[in-house]
Amino acid sequence: MSKRIVRVTRDQVQSAKALIELRGGEDKVDPDIVLIANAKRLSPAEIAALETA
Amino acid sequence: MTGEVLAAGFAFAGAAVGAALTYAATRRDILARVTESRQDLSQREGQGRREEWGRRFTAALDDVASEDFRRRELGRVVLVALSTSSLATPEDRDLADAVLSAGARIDAEGDRTIIVPAGISVDDVVVVEDDGDDEEGSSR
Structure with a gap:
């Protein structure tokens, strides 16, 4: 089954990281924020491969 | 003669007691003024620090909304630092x-990003950082 790829911008990633720092840890924010903060930096080819996997 | 000596003695003692009481009262008054002055100075310093904090907080909010990525990133860093300072109120931290x-949560188009929709497992979701062809966003 192919993965659902969610694209986020670098600003979203950095905002999520800042929010985690402000709250005092990953356990203090919603799981969505943790996923955004830990977004993978992949090449377009790697993303395409994930989408078709 | 003895009466005059006694009267003079009493007068001297009274003057001494009066002087001592005046000295004590003056000293107490001066100490109170010094304490009040220090409290006033401390209060004014506190207000000054809070005003400076407010200016920086406003500037950080402006920076977060900047068109330039580097300014936005620095704005976020300053925002976190200021919000965790002892000068920040709970309302400031909430903001x-x-x-x-x-x-x-909001993407470049202003839409709310849904990471894990209902009915989909977190394990089936891969979140990737993607700024398209934006050179600014792809540089570290």
Whole structure:
């Protein structure tokens, strides 16, 4: 089954990281924020491969 | 003769007691003024620090909304630093929290990013950082 790829911008990633720092840890924010903060930096080819996997 | 000596003695003692009481009262008054002055200075310094903090907080909020990525990133760093300072009120922290939360959830088009829709497992989701062809966003 192919993965659902969610694209986020670098600003979203950095905002999520800042929010985690402000709250005092990953356990203090919603799981969505943790996923955004830990977004993978992949090449377009790697993303395409994930989408078709 | 003895009466005059006694009267003079009493007069001297009275004057001494009066002087001592005046000295004590004056000293107490001066100490109270010094304490009050120090408290006033401390209060004014506190207000000055809070005003400076407010200026920096406002500037950080402006920076977060900047067109330039580097300024936005520095704005976020300053926002977190200021919000965790002892000068920040709970309302200030809530505001910074709301700004960063919106920044994390809202994409470049202004839409709310749904990471894990209902009915889909977290394990089936891969979140990737993707700024398209934006050179600014892809540089570290």
